[in-house]
Amino acid sequence: xxxxxxxxxxxxxxxxxxxxxxxxxxxxxxxxxxxxxxxxxxxxxxxxxxxxxxxxxxxxxxxxxxxxxxxxxxxxxxxxxxxxxxxxxxxxxxxxxxxxxxxxxxxxxxxxxxxxxxxxxxxxxxxxxxxx
Numbered sequence: 092x093x094x095x096x097x098x099x100x101x102x103x104x105x106x107x108x109x110x111x112x113x114x115x116x117x118x119x120x121x122x123x124x125x126x127x128x129x130x131x132x133x134x135x136x137x138x139x140x141x142x143x144x145x146x147x148x149x150x151x152x153x154x155x156x157x158x159x160x161x162x163x164x165x166x167x168x169x170x171x172x173x174x175x176x177x178x179x180x181x182x183x184x185x186x187x188x189x190x191x192x193x194x195x196x197x198x199x200x201x202x203x204x205x206x207x208x209x210x211x212x213x214x215x216x217x218x219x220x221x222x223x
Contacts, residue, residue, distance in 0.1 A: 116180075119163060120187040126156050127194035130222075134201035143205070143214035154221025 133149045136142055181188055206212045212219075 115163075116184060117187065119160065120184055120191060122156070122160055124187070124190045124194045126153055126160065127191065127198045129153050129156075131194065131198040131201045134198070134205050137205045137211055137215070140210060140214055143211045146215055147218040150215060150218035151221050154218070157222065 130150070130153050133146050133153065137146050205215065
């Protein structure tokens with residue numbers, strides 16, 4: 092879970108603080124929010140061992156999407172450390188950043204509910220590794 096949280100925060104920070112083309116900026120931000128929203132729905136749908144088992148391929152699919160987003164972000168050199176550039180991007184994409192932050196919080200809440208149940212977390216343990 093810590094790796095998942097770290098990955099989400101890394102993606103969020105790199106997307107927010109990056110410097111790349113306008114069209115790609117918004118697309119990457121939107122794709123990140125969509126992936127988080129998709130994971131939230133998956134976790135919210137896990138209520139028992141059966142639904143946890145059914146969630147595995149869905150979690151794996153979103154894991155692949157997140158890896159692709161991470162690759163795209165790295166390819167676009169999203170590692171600016173310039174505080175002025177970071178602040179400018181936060182302002183420019185305020186709505187998108189807020190959407191990602193809200194989606195991330197909701198996703199983490201839904202995921203924690205599942206992970207706190209040992210029976211359910213055991214069922215999705217392998218799929219969760221794809222999110223690291």
